[in-house]
Amino acid sequence: MNNTNPFHSFWMAGYECADHLNAFGIRVDLINTTGHLHLMDTDYKNLAPFKISTVREGVRWSKVETKPYQYDWSVVGNMIQSGQANNIQQVWDLCHFGYPDDLTPLHPQFTNRFVALCTAFVQFYRSIDPKSTLIVTPINEVSFLSWLGGDVKGTSPYCTNQGWEVKYNLMKAYIKGIDALKAADPSVRILTTEPLINIVPSYAATSEEIEHAAALHEAQFQVTEILSGRMCPELGGSADYLDILGYNFYYNNQWTSAPHEFLDWKIGEANPKFIPLHQLLISAFKKYNRPFALTETSHPKEDRPLWIKMIEAESQKLLQAELPFWGICWYPMVNRPDWDYLHDWHYAGIWDDVYHTDSPVRALHVPSAEALLWAQSILNK
Numbered sequence: 001m002n003n004t005n006p007f008h009s010f011w012m013a014g015y016e017c018a019d020h021l022n023a024f025g026i027r028v029d030l031i032n033t034t035g036h037l038h039l040m041d042t043d044y045k046n047l048a049p050f051k052i053s054t055v056r057e058g059v060r061w062s063k064v065e066t067k068p069y070q071y072d073w074s075v076v077g078n079m080i081q082s083g084q085a086n087n088i089q090q091v092w093d094l095c096h097f098g099y100p101d102d103l104t105p106l107h108p109q110f111t112n113r114f115v116a117l118c119t120a121f122v123q124f125y126r127s128i129d130p131k132s133t134l135i136v137t138p139i140n141e142v143s144f145l146s147w148l149g150g151d152v153k154g155t156s157p158y159c160t161n162q163g164w165e166v167k168y169n170l171m172k173a174y175i176k177g178i179d180a181l182k183a184a185d186p187s188v189r190i191l192t193t194e195p196l197i198n199i200v201p202s203y204a205a206t207s208e209e210i211e212h213a214a215a216l217h218e219a220q221f222q223v224t225e226i227l228s229g230r231m232c233p234e235l236g237g238s239a240d241y242l243d244i245l246g247y248n249f250y251y252n253n254q255w256t257s258a259p260h261e262f263l264d265w266k267i268g269e270a271n272p273k274f275i276p277l278h279q280l281l282i283s284a285f286k287k288y289n290r291p292f293a294l295t296e297t298s299h300p301k302e303d304r305p306l307w308i309k310m311i312e313a314e315s316q317k318l319l320q321a322e323l324p325f326w327g328i329c330w331y332p333m334v335n336r337p338d339w340d341y342l343h344d345w346h347y348a349g350i351w352d353d354v355y356h357t358d359s360p361v362r363a364l365h366v367p368s369a370e371a372l373l374w375a376q377s378i379l380n381k
Contacts, residue, residue, distance in 0.1 A: 017058025
């Protein structure tokens with residue numbers, strides 16, 4: 001098992017690449033909507049003052065597979081070349097919530113099509129870059145995608161009460177996809193990216209509600225349990241598939257189960273039930289004893305600098321404990337809209353957008369930029 005840290009920088013930038021059908025059946029394409037696809041060279045050059053040289057990108061499965069088993073990698077090729085020209089290491093999501101129009105995770109050919117995508121991507125990537133370390137996230141946030149499409153009709157297949165079925169099929173494809181990636185190139189590194197959450201009972205909870213909250217909390221690890229072979233061994237999971245474990249943590253990742261209420265996180269105002277990030281990550285680390293990273297984190301609007309300072313303080317504790325904590329990815333690095341309400345922009349990036357024409361112009365959010373530079377200096381990363 002490879003324990004070498006492959007990331008070129010501790011701090012990373014994530015560019016929103018969701019390409020799924022939203023709650024209204026509209027195909028989103030946020031790498032386009034945010035302007036990143038057209039401003040990629042600018043976005044990469046903007047990272048220089050922050051010494052960020054590793055980014056998360058996505059191939060957009062719904063775009064590259066033009067017909068079953070037929071691919072157009074031209075845009076991805078341009079992205080790879082932009083990374084090379086700007087000395088940026090790209091970590092690739094193959095499925096970031098989206099898949100072709102004729103597929104859902106419940107389709108009998110979903111796994112076969114995903115396996116073929118994995119093979120085709122590695123072959124194409126190596127035709128352009130035969131030597132660098134290739135890091136791949138096969139499917140981003142299986143836990144969330146299963147809930148979104150399987151339980152609350154937020155995306156295809158627009159189901160309710162089918163979350164487990166969707167998750168099971170996604171994990172079948174995930175495991176077979178890793179096999180395909182490794183068959184095409186045994187050196188490929190696998191980065192999981194799953195939500196890190198904390199679900200707790202309310203203060204007035206009954207014993208049944210307490211047990212229910214605990215079960216919901218533990219369910220967040222089903223993806224890594226299946227991937228490791230501890231759960232659903234018939235899918236072929238193995239501890240060998242646990243390479244680098246990525247955890248996505250946002251300001252609204254902790255809540256009470258009933259009633260559903262988010263836990264305040266701010267210093268001096270935090271809910272007593274709010275568990276500090278470093279404790280959640282240490283608990284996850286003890287489960288699998290694998291290197292890990294914070295693969296998504298951010299906060300909208302004016303509290304961005306406060307969130308960065310909190311992330312710094314929590315990360316400091318992990319580094320002081322000498323744990324294999326390999327990085328922090330601010331996600332998204334540039335402003336992005338809501339998936340369902342595309343006119344509603346989140347303002348959670350280090351860069352906002354000013355629209356003078358149909359194309360965005362990057363506007364640095366100075367308080368967030370200053371907080372990020374401060375955090376980098378304190379962590380010496």
